[in-house]
Amino acid sequence: MPSTRFDSILAKKLNTFVTLSSAELKCLEEMQSNVMKVKRGRQLTQEGQTGHKAFVLQAGWACSYKLLPDGARQIISFPIAGDIVGLRSVLLRTADHSFSAVTDAVVNPVEGTHVMRCVTEFPRLGAALLWAASRDEAMVVEHLVGIGRRSALERTAHFFMELAERLSLIGEATETEFKCPLSQFMLADALGLTAIHINRVLRQLRERRLLTVRKGTVAIHDLAALRKLAGFQGGYLNSRG
Amino acid sequence: MPSTRFDSILAKKLNTFVTLSSAELKCLEEMQSNVMKVKRGRQLTQEGQTGHKAFVLQAGWACSYKLLPDGARQIISFPIAGDIVGLRSVLLRTADHSFSAVTDAVVNPVEGTHVMRCVTEFPRLGAALLWAASRDEAMVVEHLVGIGRRSALERTAHFFMELAERLSLIGEATETEFKCPLSQFMLADALGLTAIHINRVLRQLRERRLLTVRKGTVAIHDLAALRKLAGFQGGYLNSRG
DNA sequence: CGACGCTTTGACACAACTCAACAACCGTGG
DNA sequence: CCACGGTTGTTGAGTTGTGTCAAAGCGTCG
Numbered sequence: 439m440p441s442t443r444f445d446s447i448l449a450k451k452l453n454t455f456v457t458l459s460s461a462e463l464k465c466l467e468e469m470q471s472n473v474m475k476v477k478r479g480r481q482l483t484q485e486g487q488t489g490h491k492a493f494v495l496q497a498g499w500a501c502s503y504k505l506l507p508d509g510a511r512q513i514i515s516f517p518i519a520g521d522i523v524g525l526r527s528v529l530l531r532t533a534d535h536s537f538s539a540v541t542d543a544v545v546n547p548v549e550g551t552h553v554m555r556c557v558t559e560f561p562r563l564g565a566a567l568l569w570a571a572s573r574d575e576a577m578v579v580e581h582l583v584g585i586g587r588r589s590a591l592e593r594t595a596h597f598f599m600e601l602a603e604r605l606s607l608i609g610e611a612t613e614t615e616f617k618c619p620l621s622q623f624m625l626a627d628a629l630g631l632t633a634i635h636i637n638r639v640l641r642q643l644r645e646r647r648l649l650t651v652r653k654g655t656v657a658i659h660d661l662a663a664l665r666k667l668a669g670f671q672g673g674y675l676n677s678r679g
Numbered sequence: 680m681p682s683t684r685f686d687s688i689l690a691k692k693l694n695t696f697v698t699l700s701s702a703e704l705k706c707l708e709e710m711q712s713n714v715m716k717v718k719r720g721r722q723l724t725q726e727g728q729t730g731h732k733a734f735v736l737q738a739g740w741a742c743s744y745k746l747l748p749d750g751a752r753q754i755i756s757f758p759i760a761g762d763i764v765g766l767r768s769v770l771l772r773t774a775d776h777s778f779s780a781v782t783d784a785v786v787n788p789v790e791g792t793h794v795m796r797c798v799t800e801f802p803r804l805g806a807a808l809l810w811a812a813s814r815d816e817a818m819v820v821e822h823l824v825g826i827g828r829r830s831a832l833e834r835t836a837h838f839f840m841e842l843a844e845r846l847s848l849i850g851e852a853t854e855t856e857f858k859c860p861l862s863q864f865m866l867a868d869a870l871g872l873t874a875i876h877i878n879r880v881l882r883q884l885r886e887r888r889l890l891t892v893r894k895g896t897v898a899i900h901d902l903a904a905l906r907k908l909a910g911f912q913g914g915y916l917n918s919r920g
Numbered sequence: 921c922g923a924c925g926c927t928t929t930g931a932c933a934c935a936a937c938t939c940a941a942c943a944a945c946c947g948t949g950g
Numbered sequence: 951c952c953a954c955g956g957t958t959g960t961t962g963a964g965t966t967g968t969g970t971c972a973a974a975g976c977g978t979c980g
Binding site: 486504506507510511512514526529530531532534535554557558561564565568569571572573575576578579580581582583585586587588629630669673674677 | 727745747748751752753755767770771772773775776795798799802805806809810813814816817819820821822823824826827828829870871910914915918
Binding site for chain 2: 957958959960961
């Protein structure tokens with residue numbers, strides 16, 4: 439049994455998919471040896487940039503997004519601790535999205551070549567990373583479905599359900615509550631809405647006694663009703679699918 | 680120089696990313712040895728299904744989509760010849776989307792385990808497949824941005840620009856025209872709109888002398904204006920980034 | 921204390937949806 | 951060959967969800 443005391447949060451996550459050998463764990467930890475603290479709001483990757491790194495997020499919140507010519511922003515995802523960002527951009531030669539810290543955060547920059555070496559040397563580790571990437575992609579797809587075919591209310595409910603589940607998997611959420619440092623502007627840019635409309639939606643969720651957002655924490659009042667409203671099927675989030 | 684006469688369309692595509700050795704090509708062709716004809720409308724993968732295969736599309740059009748409880752449908756993508764479908768579902772144990780043939784089509788079912796073997800035995804081939812997967816994901820992201828932040832008109836223009844580029848890469852489109860067997864209902868479900876509204880948008884594109892869709896073929900009248908309207912940056916589609 | 925960022929609310933505008941009807945097309949079978 | 955039914959496309963009128971503009975409340979931090 440490999441040591442667990444010094445496992446990174448990423449290792450814990452991948453371990454739910456396949457149990458990694460100590461050699462594989464060692465490789466994974468080496469990959470994350472380079473630590474970097476970043477201030478909130480700091481941009482780490484710029485869309486269109488080449489010669490970039492991937493990042494493992496150790497602590498804090500981040501967001502990946504694209505900007506349009508008219509200044510509009512679409513947020514793709516909110517990576518949290520244990521998530522990998524920019525793996526895709528390593529394969530395509532040029533980053534297809536930007537990436538910023540939402541809160542003060544800790545990240546590990548990783549060279550693309552380093553990742554490739556790990557993957558070819560330890561195929562099982564490669565498979566685990568692929569699984570994580572697939573999970574991320576499934577989240578983007580679910581996001582697409584939400585924006586395309588769910589009402590603002592359903593979409594917002596779904597967003598918080600997914601977030602709750604993800605945070606709970608890393609022990610940062612209970613059944614009834616979790617921290618969430620996202621402003622209504624960010625929620626709006628993620629959900630394809632206006633900050634003003636998000637505000638109205640949040641009020642409705644509050645008045646229906648489903649969910650309250652206040653001072654950076656989300657309180658869930660009626661989980662069952664929320665899941666029903668959102669049509670939430672969390673199967674794509676954990677490895678036991 | 681490896682033979683090109685018997686290369687599959689997938690091999691051609693991957694070859695633009697890295698030049699494959701004959702051993703790698705052989706492995707790739709073996710992967711595609713299992714041929715299967717499917718009638719239009721036929722569903723090949725069902726969301727939630729486990730123990731599924733991936734598919735390489737050789738000819739014809741397909742679509743991958745998700746259905747919502749209320750019967751609404753969101754189309755994720757329209758795979759065309761040379762595209763791989765369902766790779767992600769192989770990693771996650773359960774398919775996260777459905778997959779149907781839009782026209783009569785020819786596909787190669789591929790076992791997930793077979794893919795994994797190819798990847799571990801030929802890392803460069805694995806990298807090439809990863810590149811293709813990254814490209815597909817970038818398309819989904821761009822799709823998300825469109826639905827979230829572009830108007831119906833811009834979004835539709837962008838959709839056709841991307842399609843034109845993809846088809847042109849496999850030699851199925853000229854600068855001014857290509858075949859497109861998608862009904863307005865499908866366009867609607869892809870673009871997060873109503874068929875009725877798509878119809879109005881298409882009329883507008885026609886009246887502005889930008890693009891005409893008629894009888895399954897799309898005629899492009901003003902490429903430059905369309906790209907500008909759509910804010911189209913096709914960099915994510917080809918391997919020269 | 922003022923300034924700034926974020927939230928909240930109201931009144932109004934507009935893009936996209938719904939409902940309804942009809943026209944064009946296509947494959948099928950008589 | 952034509953008649954037919956079903957699918958797809960087209961158009962109009964009216965509705966609604968979400969965006970826009972404007973203003974005020976609230977917290978926090980310097």
